[in-house]
Amino acid sequence: MCGIVGAVGSRNITPILVEGLKRLEYRGYDSCGVAVLRQGQVLRARSTSRVAELQTQVANDGLESPLGIAHTRWATHGAPAVHNAHPHFSHGPGADAANTRPGRVALVHNGIIENYEALRAELQAKGYEFHSQTDTEVIAHLVEHLYDGDLFAAVKAATLRLTGAYAIAVFCADEPQRVVGARQGSPLVLGVGGADQTERFLASDAMALAGVTDQIVYLEEGDVIDLQPGRHWIEHRAPGSQEHQRVLDAERPVRTVTAHSGAVELGPYRHYMQKEIFEQPRAIADTLEGVQGITPDLFGDKAASVFGQIDRVLILACGTSYYSGSAARYWLESIAGIPTTVEIASEYRYRDSVPVPSTLVVTISQSGETADTLAALKHARSLGMEHTLTICNVATSAMVRECKLAYVTRAGVEIGVASTKAFTTQLAGLFLLTLTLAKVKGRLNEAQEAAHLKAMRHLPAALQSVLALEPQVMAWAEAFARKDNALFLGRGLHYPIALEGALKLKEISYIHAEAYPAGELKHGPLALVTSEMPVVVVAPHDTLLEKLKSNMQEVRARGGELYVCADADTHIQAEPGIHVIRLPEHYGALSPILHVVPLQLLAYHTACARGTDVDKPRNLAKSVTVE
Template identity: 65%
Template sequence: MCGIVGAVSKKNVVNVLVEGLRRLEYRGYDSCGFALLSGQELVRARTTARVTDLADQGQTMSGNVGIAHTRWATHGKPDTVNAHPHFSDDLIGLVHNGIIENYESLREELKAAGYVFVSQTDTEVIAHLIHQTYINMPVRDLAKAVRAVVPKLHGAYAIAVIAKDAPGLLVGARAGSPLVVAYGEQENFLASDALAVSDHASMMAYLEEGDIAVLTTDQVIITDVSGKVQERIKKPVPTQNVEVDLGPYQHYMQKEIFEQPRAVADTLGHAEFADLSLFGAKQADWKNIDSVLILACGTSYYAASTAKYWIEDIAGISTQVEIASEYRYRKTVPNPRSLVVVVSQSGETADTLAALRHAQALGHQETLAVCNVATSAMVRETKYQFLTHAGTEIGVASTKAFTTQLVGLYLLALTLAKNKNCLTSEQERIAFNRLRHLPAAIHAVLALEPQIIAWSEAFAQCENALFLGRGLHYPIALEGALKLKEISYIHAEAYPAGELKHGPLALVTEQMPVVTVAPNDALLEKLKSNMQEVKARGGKLFVFADSDTQISAEEGIHVIRMPEHYGDLSPILHVIPLQLLAYHTACARGTDVDKPRNLAKSVTVE
């Protein structure tokens, strides 16, 4: 989602801003821009192209104070006039992450006061409000103006503000959207992610809800909305290897698919037993847990849906999975003995964070984050944590983050089972042997790529596709359909195969490919019957079958044979060919694989 970088320095900050935006590109965006205080004027550059184009515009520009932004459009279409930064009377410059829910009423008030709006964004409202307050002060004070305005804003925001008559000053504020301050030598920074300025800053601090930060080259002062100084803990800026070298790969998504053996191995670490310490818990902490509630969105929701099967089957604990954006807006019956698990790649997913806070407000105290970012809000706000160690994921369509989430959730199922004394030592030994073999098993699945490329040529000609799975593999079918629609723009739906006769069978024609996930499990014979229903209607089946399923290629049935059946962990192997199918189909259709239209990597607004 949107990214913010701000800098105040004794040096020209253009390169700092541009490089910071480059490091935030992985979030997804459809426009970008920066503004500088150059001499006595505010100047800016904006584009709907990539950050590289912005860098070209900035070659002749300079300034010691600046703000920059990558925007994913919410209010107003993706074009230059709606791109950030936004100005008010060439006096105030501002960038903003989040959504201002009451912007319409504020907009009307400002119009009545004579303000002219040039964009369709909610952000321009903030710039004009700060301008209105600022110019009417007996002595202009940008920080006080920001403090006066933020109580009027309903919704989520992180903002960075500069003024042309306030040289050497940068002001930030946050509520609901993440923002950090970072400390350098005779320069200081604001950013939505400290990674953006990690080459220039040594220490950082997270701004908390309602904080306003005032930055100069020499100091950072953090206050609450009343102006009372707040102390925030400084931490070293995390060093993170941004794996930007594509090597032999065509896209980051392809690279990340092939990084999954390493990502899974890193996530497993040296774990050899199902131990509560994997989650930062102790034996006494979870002794009263009698149910699990998992909250997630998108791909993470499908990982959670798979975990429901594992936890109920292995641990015998009732498990509920909720779409985070729905959970917080309906009445629920809280169970204080539930373990609430939030799943997110970024740890900043707005709906999941809000759902976590809602669960906490209802009295849920036992909370666990399964997350890929150690410094994220989600990790900081939960009682327990499991880090997935997928590494930086740049492609918008999640791959290695998904499989490592599955690994973490499987470990959770084993640990809950052991905590309930329903996992024998032999079962634990077998499970961990399979986990340790998982990276090698994934390598074997990746070797199927040439066969999948051949299938992708046929899929590229289609506009619709159906995915089928049963039991534990139904969420994997859902994930496969999501991947195909995300990056190839082919309409794809997934169903439990047993639901075919309840509606989806009406869609089956020769033009409708039907992808089937066919592991050799207890539901295999039922699945074979469902496949015959498709074949009898002239549908074309594309089957990922385990080696011992006795499903053979014939007229109307195309088969790619998986290297081995993997028991409970089979979903982790079966999702990988679906990732490759989506990827190569998108390549054949010529879409922007890593940055699909209308989507963002980290969804930080509702």
């Protein structure tokens, strides 16, 4: 992984390839590359720097062509290095230790090939030389080995040998007007464009094609697609089948998709993460726009029927989305009275669980393409749990297409790798789900519904008040920037918020941070507390406040330095060793949406003080499309 762009047309498409990579930069990457076919020769430029440096290489080398592929890579197999960067070439068997022979096949790939070692050994025995540590180079050599004058046939045959996840784009020097793509487990879309609609594009995300075309075809699992100027066709292989069948155009319709470019203006902000933190009032307002009352129809036409049949909830998610699901569990059980389990998606499918058909399976994903979550969803369905719903920020994503029901948040494009506004809008969507299920189960009367809706409509204004605390958080960040470790504490509904705060700090500042339920301090974590270990406490004015204050005293008694995010009426006073930021008001059940914002700002300003790459933290990618 991480980003693919490909094109075939009648004009020079190299600028389109490079611009497409720029639009995908927000996903995170550690190398990038472009390959084109010029006068019958396969040429490429690769870099471990940014796409802007690659663009300079492309211009200097004169890589102009009506056909090409491009890639941004997030390393899985092999270190971030030029020889591991995509595109990969295959020139056929034969020794070439310096890798100087021109390639015949050029290929880019997202995903992970699980049987690449066996394929590599087989191809080496046939005389193929490998010049990288990647699993991707195996596919390039395999396609070249199977090539017999028809690239489409060679790719179809190659996919029958692959185990794992892939989205690929490939071309061959022998067919100068043809690009072939295939997908299984990783997203891939087709774009139709050009003044005369003769240009064809491939991309891992429709955003890569923003400004080039809005005519998009979403490819399905098992599709192989042939692109030539003015035409394309798709063949599909069903799971377990060895045969590909031609797909009718009606089965993969062209859709008009408005994809906003990631290259938006920063305005007065230093980084996209800061901009996105401050966009949260608008993102929440947009996510709740049109919600006049609590009805199942908010989640789809079939929601009333589905909600009437379920008696429990299973939430599947990863990372930040897992923490939003963990907070929602408290809501679903206390407000809706529905037993709820929250599972880390990457673990769920690999353990023996007890399926209950009357379960509502809820997936949460910012991109809607998270490989672990999609795999967990399919596993749940294979166990007979067919009632599925997703909370997702991308209406055209695989997650939305795979689930019966959906609530699409409207956070807008999130460019910073560390999620902020996607998280708070997920919480808003999950709270609406809670209220809807509570109403269906007869646990929400009219007065309660009105009160909750009033509170939700006030969220944007409440968030603005919290954002005004940024200068106070910046003062904390100066102290945190000199530390190597931090501890986050919360209780009840706010324990997942402590987890999210710790994740944000470690993601972008590279400070080791852990989060615990405050009551667990004395069961081990207290051993870590010294004057060099800052302890962040999420302290709303709720029923657990007095117990939380006792936990804070445990920290102070060991010389720990406390940083407390408190509500205005908690009566926690600042004193030596206790630093307090007061949120303007207590917000009841919706308090987590407010309390997470100071933690986002703390992570952001600490990272700035340490000089890290805030929007593109090391080793991380925005959209995790591999398991």
